[in-house]
Amino acid sequence: MSKPDKKSRDAEKVARRRRSLAQAAITVIARKGLPGVTLADVAREADCGYGLVLFHFETKDRLLLAALDALVEEYRAAWHARSDAHDDAVARLEALIDLDLGSAVTDLRHIAVWTAFWAETSRNADYRARFSELNRAYLARLEPLVGTLAEQEPPAADCRLIAGGLSAILDGLWIESQIGHGLGEADWARARAICRAYLGAFFPKSFGAETNR
Amino acid sequence: MSKPDKKSRDAEKVARRRRSLAQAAITVIARKGLPGVTLADVAREADCGYGLVLFHFETKDRLLLAALDALVEEYRAAWHARSDAHDDAVARLEALIDLDLGSAVTDLRHIAVWTAFWAETSRNADYRARFSELNRAYLARLEPLVGTLAEQEPPAADCRLIAGGLSAILDGLWIESQIGHGLGEADWARARAICRAYLGAFFPKSFGAETNR
DNA sequence: CCGTAGACTGACTGATCAGTCAATGACGAT
DNA sequence: ATCGTCATTGACTGATCAGTCAGTCTACGG
Structure with a gap:
């Protein structure tokens, strides 16, 4: 033994x-x-x-790949934890937005690392595989949530497009947070407002102006 | 002489x-x-x-900075040319979307370079200055266009947020095009559809489903 | 036709860094 | 006590690369 x-x-x-x-x-x-x-x-x-x-x-390459894997795993865990903490689709979406644009994952340390890997993506098939898998999994989580909202109030566009748009907005806001260098809490609040406006445009009943907190 | x-x-x-x-x-x-x-x-x-x-x-650094300046200038020129070619706000917005997500600027060569510079942004104040100026100028072009649409049909959210969201979507879709590596014309069409759905959600009369081409 | 200014060249230097390797230490098994 | 295994160490090597410099080539002005 x-x-x-x-x-x-x-x-x-x-x-x-x-x-x-x-x-x-x-x-x-x-x-x-x-x-x-x-x-x-x-x-x-x-x-x-x-x-x-x-x-x-x-090799150095393998170390960096392991670092990326750790980063992805960390993110995925945070994301599952946040979204499992709620039952209804609206709260889950809010939680995902808060995760990406709140103060938790959001410290520059992390975002800078993501963009560093993004930049190498076009040259490194391993990175590309990690990112496309992550993106796939992310959309697979997002689409059903959007679909649930769509049952209550049919939106003007396809659910897949709406989910894809939200994912793109989140990525884009991350990048812009880099060029703003740092960003105060006010900027993050603006970023979250952009996301809420986005969802509010498709689902005014669930994400209308009164849903602010 | x-x-x-x-x-x-x-x-x-x-x-x-x-x-x-x-x-x-x-x-x-x-x-x-x-x-x-x-x-x-x-x-x-x-x-x-x-x-x-x-x-x-x-130095090498100065060369790279000059390369970034050239890239920015190229982009800005393309963007002015495209948007000046039209009179009404809807056509101008469509033109901007086509520029970013059409086949012109869109070749991977350019996008890979943009992301390469993005990744260094947090460490290089010169890059940061270029990007934040570009972003400022971009929003300054976008906001009046959105404002024009808002006169005809008041949207559910602030024009600045709507413009900021569009800019974020475009950035985000660029990044995602990198992780997809290459992307066929079908993917670019999806990207454009996401943008049109976004604008259509706020301005259904101007960017409704029938506006497809 | 000479002189000179400045674009242009590439061999050389010094620094940096990934990867190697021979030696050390820690610790459980016998 | 002795051995074996394996994590751990850091000096060393070879390659790469930014930046230097001594010199060449070109073209114009006098």
Whole structure:
């Protein structure tokens, strides 16, 4: 019984180390951008020796991919948690908007990292695969919510287009938050207002002006 | 009279060379991304010696900034041309959407370059200044157009929010076109449909379903 | 026809960095 | 106590690249 015990303890230790390195990579990416990441930076951030980084991830590319995977997983978890906390479609949509444009995921650290990976997407098939899977999953969550609203008040456009538009708005607002550098809470409030106006235009009863909080 | 003549001819020659180098830089950025650009690459692309690049732009950073300026100027020109070609607000908005999501600016070469610069925005104040000025100018064009429509049929939301939302949608659809890698004409048609649905939701008379072409 | 200004060239230098590797330490098993 | 395994370390190597510089070429002015 002690053999599997040790094995599993070791495996967990390794997994923890890998996670800590991926997190360190994310932090460094946020500070220096994808091109600026140095294995030495990551090692320093993770508080370990240089060689260890390449011991766990054989190349820099694999480390960065692991960082992206961690980022995606983090986001997906936050998103499930937020949306599962509510029952009705309106509240779920509000929760998703708050997640993307509230103060939680929203710190610049994260957004800068997303855009860093976006920029490499056209050259890196692995990144592309991660993003298109994430996008697919996101739309698969969004479309039924929009569909539920559509049952109560038929909108002027196809549900898929409405969901696709919301997803695009959220991405676009993220980018614009980068060029605004920082953004105060007022700007985030404006961003959320844009989303609510969008949904309110299609579903005035559910997302009308009185739904402000 | 021959002195100013020569001087101006020389100045033009220099300007042409600088432009050609900036264009070469854009091409290389599209292929290899901002981090991947090498002065040697740019020199090869512009068909000149290595040293010339640094003779005209003292550092790599300045060359990249010039490339961004060229890109912005190109975009702004296309955008003025397109929108000045029409008189009524609806046609102008359609023209802007076609510009961003049609096949002209839309080749991946350009979009990949924009996202490459976006990714560095949080670290580079010069890029940030360019983008926020461009965004400001873009909204300044968009808001009056939306305002004109609003005179005929008052929308459910503030014109500024509607214009901001359209701008965000366009940015977001650009990003998503990157992760789709390439996108066929069908995807661009969907992107345009999303924009038209957006405007149609606020201005059903002007952008209703029958406005398809 | 010479002189010179400035566009243009590419070999060279120094710095940086990914990846290698030989050595060390920690720890459980025997 | 001894061994084996494996995480861990950091000095070293080779490659790459921005930026320098000493020089060439071109064309115009005198």
